[in-house]
Amino acid sequence: MSFRIRAAVDDDLQHLYEMAKLTGGGFTNLPPDRRALTAKLERSHAAFARTDGPVQDELFVLILENIETKEVRGTCQIFTLVGQSYPFYSYRIGQLTQHSRELNRTFRADMLSLATDLEGASEVGGLFLHPGERAGGLGLLLARSRYLFIKMHRARFADRILAELRGVIDEAGGSPFWDGLAGRFFGMNFQDADQFNAINGHQFIADLMPKHPIYTAMLTETARAAIGLPHPSGRAAMRMLENEGFAFENYVDIFDGGPTMTARTDQVRSIADARDSKLVAIGDDGGKETLVATGHLADFRAAFGKVRETEDGVVLTEDCARALDVREADHVTHVARL
Incomplete structure (x- = not known):
């Protein structure tokens, strides 16, 4: 599924x-x-x-x-x-430290402050x-x-x-x-x-x-x-x-x-590792497990799929492209699946 x-x-x-x-x-x-x-x-x-x-x-x-x-x-x-x-x-969560010279002891109390x-x-x-x-x-x-x-x-x-x-x-x-x-x-x-x-x-x-x-x-x-x-x-x-x-x-x-x-x-x-790429092809010819997203605001979509990077962009598997409803020449944002 x-x-x-x-x-x-x-x-x-x-x-x-x-x-x-x-x-x-x-x-x-x-x-x-x-x-x-x-x-x-x-x-x-x-x-x-x-x-x-x-x-x-x-x-x-x-x-x-x-x-x-x-x-x-x-x-x-x-x-x-x-x-x-x-x-x-x-x-x-903070700490209050108090010292008593007469007792020669230091007391530390944990506190919760709004x-x-x-x-x-x-x-x-x-x-x-x-x-x-x-x-x-x-x-x-x-x-x-x-x-x-x-x-x-x-x-x-x-x-x-x-x-x-x-x-x-x-x-x-x-x-x-x-x-x-x-x-x-x-x-x-x-x-x-x-x-x-x-x-x-x-x-x-x-x-x-x-x-x-x-x-x-x-x-x-x-x-x-x-x-x-x-x-x-x-x-x-x-x-x-x-x-x-x-x-x-x-x-x-x-x-x-x-x-x-x-x-x-x-x-x-x-966020730091994600990259934007052009979708150059769709095909089930290998690639790495990846989280892929596309679309602006209400058209945003994201799914897992295999992505193969090329010099010109990325290749998505057919099931991932179908889940995202993307076609060749569309742009996607992708990051490796941890």
Whole structure:
């Protein structure tokens, strides 16, 4: 079977809703709420429709489609400029060192401080792959297609990029971090807060949380243990981000304590290594496994295929050319499959 990435359209709403119901909570960029998903699609349509101008606060929603059955099997999102409509809060993990001369001892305390350091960055997020397709590198296709989209529309994105990973969620659907910190200041459990957060955003947490630093020693042991750890289902995503050049720089989500990974946009591996080439021929005569993309804005498409480079351009396999709907003399952007 062949898969490709394309821009989301209105007819994808039901598919997105069905996938959202499978996320298991804590997945704020894909809420199981038709109204919220419709708003995301409308915002994405507006972003794809804008053809010029400076970086703005926009959202692009991409879809993983089986080109044979037309089934939607995954999705991912790109936010161009976070923290514009509302402050983009994170907890920054820091350390306070104090020394007592009388006791001849030095004390070091880990602290969580509210910060808006990451405002103005772009964000990759909202990646979800249907459980029935978690093989064959489709998660990699979803993740890396976003970087080729950024490469091909570089003026629409900031110079810094981040990715928030979902934090630890227990078997009952609760969050140890929420229970140990934010939950003490709100009259709702994690599930209720999670649902409100997914639909309305987490500004309400930032508004009501204490603004002074939090000593982690005052948290429960389970809450401390969850700080900066991804959800078990997100460990592979964290490794993929690290392979792309993202790093954990002590920022965590104020909602569930999950790690925030950051990178310089132009230093992301898939962006830095991608090349633009002319398609000189289509044929199944060898080549290297490659991620290939083409198309501008709403016409963007990406797929895996074998690519053979020549002096004049590249040769694509027939199945890849069909997935991308390209012909000889078209131009493609490509990067080696990791």
